[in-house]
Amino acid sequence: METGSKRTDESAMSEPVWTGLPPGLLRMRRLLLVVWLGLLTIAVGLLLALFAGPGWAAFALLPLALAAWGWRMLGRNWRSWRYAERADDLLISRGVLWREETVVPYGRMQLVEVTSGPLERHFGLAGVQLHTAAAATDARIPGLDPAEAERLRDRLTELGEARSAGL
16 A cells, blocks of 8 residues: 555656746737737728728628637637756647647756847746757747746756756
């Protein structure tokens, strides 16, 4: 009986502790969706009303339906992003239909950047970009709080230097 509980404890300890993205990224993306599709709805409605007649202006509601669908899809995509710091590597998981999990060993990291464009800064967000020797590695974590992004950068850089010292 004791071996079963011991095995459960070991598997619980080896399971990564996942961290999701803060809600600021979802708010920013949904605001962009509403603004752009709202402007598209107005433009299509006006153009159709002027050139095709008022009956055709009803087709301007199609971008609104697209906005409703996009709202839901953005939420699903946001919930799919997560990362976990393990003893020897960083795991990044994302994707709704096609799930991707990237494993970046600390010793393979060459550069860790914190980036934040004007819109991200307005919403108080930053992203972490990891560069390795492999050109195909798409290791990034978007939409973090700037303090968390800097903490993660410093920790990953420290672990990377410690792991690569033996190479």
